[in-house]
Amino acid sequence: MTSESTTEQQKNTRIEHDLLGDQAVPADALYGIQTQRAKQNFDITGMPISHFPELVKSLAMVKAAAARANHSHGLLTDEKAGAIQDACQTLINGEHHDQFIVDLIQGGAGTSTNMNANEVIANIGLKKLGHEYGQYTHLHPNNDINRSQSTNDVYPTAARLAIVFAAQSLKSAIGNIQKSLAAKGEEFSDVLKMGRTQMQDAVPMTLGQEFHAFASDLGGERTSIDHACAQLCEVNLGGTAIGTGINAPSGYASLAVSELADISGLPVSLADDLIAASADMGAFVTFSGSLKRLAVKLSKLSNDLRLLSSGPRTGxxxxxxxxxxxxxxxxxxxxxxxxxxxxxxxxFQVMGTDTTITMAAEAAQLQLNAMEPLIIYNLLNNCRILSQSIKMLDELCIRGITANEDRCNQHVENSIGIVTALVPHIGYDNASRIAGHALLSGLGVAELVRKEDLLTDEQLAEILSPKAMLQSS
Structure with a gap:
């Protein structure tokens, strides 16, 4: 390398130091040496932390709450506490997210994510205080931004908040598709069709009833997600390394969590047993289960839509x-x-990763679960892809569905299944004989009933009317 190129590189980088030695960091980067090392080590998903704005904002909220609590305990000066909170607010506002460059899946139980946040906040704060990036003697990523904290309480706390925030758009999407399905239920309320069990003709129903059932089937999913979110709001912030609260002053945990509730607007509370909470991933497993349950229902709905629309001539x-x-x-x-x-x-992706999340949660050892990054990555990603896919299904499919009423009527007329609705009117023996004759001859039940003068056209129309079907449901 020539002296000119060396000089140019020096202009474009700054040198930072950690326990492994020196490392060049881009001069204009808000992140520092530990983030740089993590970027070099982990190139796995192609999804950096910035891919999920909820996580960046949640990390900033946790750091701001910690700064307030530390300031109250006299551990940060007014100047440093103010700089940290201002820096965190810029991240909460959506700025500088591109500086969160570490891959979501990483070794170290989230240490790289925590340090990425510490370094970015420190450098934003340094700039506000009139110093250059990397001049950590004035505002240090560990000594100041991470004071009274550990990755082991910061990372899972921020992740819990991020998932709760991500769940809000998911709940909104569920509500919207429910409304669309219910609207189709009203639109199709007079369309008579055959219901089916085990892929065989069963008894008549209306297409409206079928779509109302689709809407009702999703009815409990937002409640299920709310229950799971309530569990996620119990945090271990202040437990530091393993839940004993080492390096944090007495009373810090309760104060930090109170400040976090104020900043985030969420009903966060301090876990009863911080040692247990530091290793336990049960709330994440519960939340994943609620997503899997939702995914199962959405997949069944999609299967039914594909079957009902199959053809168009031979299905x-x-x-x-x-x-x-x-x-x-x-x-x-x-x-x-x-x-x-x-x-x-x-x-299918959500269902499969529920198994991944379960295995990662089970992999906790003693006082920590080092597999948290995999859990967080999958839960945030599942929230996102479910929200986007539900919106897609709602706006590009459900709202534009039309009924093929003539085809539905043909199926009813030709089905053996309608004989069940006729039993109270022509008797079981007549119904059985008519059904057998229809099977052998290929003629429709209604046609045979007319031929034998068992019922008039008016009576058949009344028995098989949508109104009658609704009354019998």
């Missing part, structure tokens, strides 16, 4: 999904149910 074809794109590179005219298919795939 059920009882509903029409919006045509979103050509379906084949070889078969002209083919249009596939691509939106429900994508929802299915998202659901």
């Amino acid at each position: 059920l074809a009882e509903i029409n999904l919006p045509a979103m794109q050509p379906g084949s590179s070889i078969m002209p005219g083919k249009v596939n149910p691509v939106i429900p298919e994508a929802m299915n795939q998202t659901a």
Whole structure:
């Protein structure tokens, strides 16, 4: 390397030092040496911390709460406490997130994430205090930003907040798709069709009832998520390394958590046993279970939409999904149910990673779970892809569904299943004989009933009317 290029590199970098030695860091970077090392070590998912703004903001909230508590205990000067809180507020406002560059999956139980936050906040604070980046004698990532803290209480606390924040958009998406499904239930309330069990004709129902059932099936999911979020709001902040509170002053934990509740607007509370809380991932497992439950229901809904729209000539074809794109590179005219298919795939991902989360939670050893980064990565990602996929399914599919009423009526007329609705009117023996005749002849039940003058057209129409179907449900 020439002297000119060496000089140019020196202009573009600053040298920082840690226990492993010196390291060049980009001169204009808000992060420091430990973040730089982590970036070099972990290149796994391609998703840095900044991919999830909720996590960056939550880290800043935790650091701001800690600064307030430390200041109250006389451990930070007015100047330092003010600089830290101002720096945290810029992150909460959405600024400088690009400086959170560490991969979500990392060794060290989240230490790299914590240090990324410490270094960025320190350097933003240094600039506010009139110093250059990296001049940590004036505001130190560990001594000041991380005072009275450990990765082991900061990281899981911030992660819990981030997941609760991410859950809000998910709950909103669930509410919206419920409304759309219920609206379709009203729209299709007079469309008679066959219900099916075990993929065989069962008894008549309305298409409206089917869509109302879809909406109702999602009814408890927001409540399930709320219950899981309530568990996540119990935090171990102030427990420091293993829950004993080492290096934190007496009363710090309660004060820090109180400040965090004020800053975040969430009902966070201090865990009863901080040692247990430092290693326990039970709340994360519960939350993952609520996402898996939601995914199972969404996948079933998507399966049903694909079946009901199958055809269009040789399938059920009882509903029409919006045509979103050509379906084949070889078969002209083919249009596939691509939106429900994508929802299915998202659901499978969530179901699969629930197993991953369970295994990572079980992997805790003694006073810490080193696999927390994998849990956090998957839960935040699952919240995001579920929210986006539900919005996609709602806006690009559900709202544009139309009923193929003629096809539904044909299925009812030709089905053996409608004979069940006729039993109270023509008797079980007549119904059994008619059903057997229909099976052998290929004729419709309604047609045979008319031929034998067992019921009039008016009586059949009344028995098989949507109103009657609704009354019998």
